[in-house]
Amino acid sequence: MTTQADSGVRQRTRRAILDAAAAAWARDWSTSLGDIADRAEVSRSTLHRYFPERQALVDALLIDAQDVLDRLWVDATAASASPIESIENIMMAIAGEADRIVFLFTDPGRFAGNPNWRTDDSDDDMVDLVRAAQGDGTVDPDVDAEFAVGVVYSLVYVAAEAAASGRMPRHKAAELAVRTFRYGLSPRP
Structure with missing residues (x-):
């Protein structure tokens, strides 16, 4: 019989393995399961009990990562009062x-x-959010909305890569992505 405490331990162990895999595979896709187990501070046999093979861990992380981003998106838009605030909150969160x-x-x-x-x-x-921000004048209406979406996602990726590589703290990278989206790279007059 599984107790609630056992379930909590299992969830924390699974989360530790998924977080370790995300961190490892963000830097080196060839990282072994043994190295991921070490990073998660679990034994290799424990990792294999949760994920018997590499593909099982890849699939679980793929599902988890998409679920995390979806949840952050929903939370970011729910906490926003305007389209531009939604875009910025989404960028910061993801x-x-x-x-x-x-x-x-x-x-x-x-x-x-x-x-x-x-x-x-x-x-x-995101295209709808950009168009709404164009409609209220917070995003230039002369910029193609799909181009603007590409800029948003490109900036998010660059910020994520800078943070994942350790070049910049996550919050600073996210803030810089938002600032760059809003104001570009040129000095403000």
Whole structure:
């Protein structure tokens, strides 16, 4: 019989393994399960009890990373009062998940054919947010909305990569991504 305490320990152990895999694979896709176990501070046999093979861990992390980003997106938009605030809050939230962003998007073909790879309508949702921000004058209406979405995601990826590599703290990288989206790189007059 599994107790609630056992369940909590299992969830924490699973989370530690997923976090360790995200951090490791964001830096080196060839990182072994043994190295991930060491990073998660669990034995290799414990890791294999949760994830019997590499593909099982890849699939679990793929699902987890997408779920985390989806949840952050929903929370970020719920906490926003305007389209531009939604865009900025989304950028801040998802750039903070640097390891998962880099894991998911470093190699666009990495998950081709994997049934756990979801394509969703977040691009359409972001286009709608950009168009709404253009409508209220907070984003230049002369900029193609899909181009602006590409800029948003590019900045999020660059921020995530800077944070995952240790070049910049996560919060600073996310703030810089938002600032760059809002004001570009040129000095303000």
